[in-house]
Amino acid sequence: MAMVPLQAAFHGDFLVQLIPVDDEDDMATVAAKIAHHAVNLRVAGRNLPMAVWFNDKQLPASMKFSESGIGPMDYVEAGYVE
Numbered sequence: 586m587a588m589v590p591l592q593a594a595f596h597g598d599f600l601v602q603l604i605p606v607d608d609e610d611d612m613a614t615v616a617a618k619i620a621h622h623a624v625n626l627r628v629a630g631r632n633l634p635m636a637v638w639f640n641d642k643q644l645p646a647s648m649k650f651s652e653s654g655i656g657p658m659d660y661v662e663a664g665y666v667e
Contacts, residue, residue, distance in 0.1 A: 586607050586608065586609050587607070587608045588605045588606070588607060588608075589605070589606055589607070589608055589650065589655075589656075589657050590603055590604070590605055590657055590658055591603070591604050591605075591606055591615075591655065591657075591658070591659060591660075591661055592604075592658055592659065592660045592661070593619045593660070593661050593662065593663065594619075594623075594660075594662050594663075595619055595620055595622070595623035595624065595628050595662070595663050595664060596628075596662060596663070596664030596665065597623075597627075597628045597629075597664070598623040598627050598628050599627070600622075600623070600627070601660070602619075602622050602623075604618055604619055604622065605618075606618055606650055607650070608649075608650050608651045609649060609650065609651065610649070610650045611646065611647055611648060611649055611650070612636065612637045612644045612645060612646050612647070612648045612650070612653070613635070613646040613647070615637050615650060615661070615663070616635035616636055616637050616646075616663040617635065619637070619661070619663035620635055620663055631665050633665040633666060633667060634646070634665070634666045635663055635664065635665055635666065636663065636664065636665075636666045637661055637662070637663050638661065638662045638663070638664070639653060639654070639655050639659070639661050643666075
């Protein structure tokens with residue numbers, strides 16, 4: 586288990602933040618970690634599933650971070666899936 590720093594933003598937020606994730610986290614967990622710093626603070630909470638986007642592609646919720654091709658300090662976005 587290794588911690589990896591990411592530059593991340595939640596859709597609708599104006600901040601890009603440094604978010605530490607574990608390389609064994611799945612994308613649902615990564616989305617939740619990003620959301621923790623934005624949802625109900627600067628972005629309205631919604632009862633919808635969340636996802637992670639990397640290079641404009643939505644990643645499967647069950648994909649492990651270590652399988653995603655995302656590296657340290659890469660930029661990712663999280664948001665609600667409608």
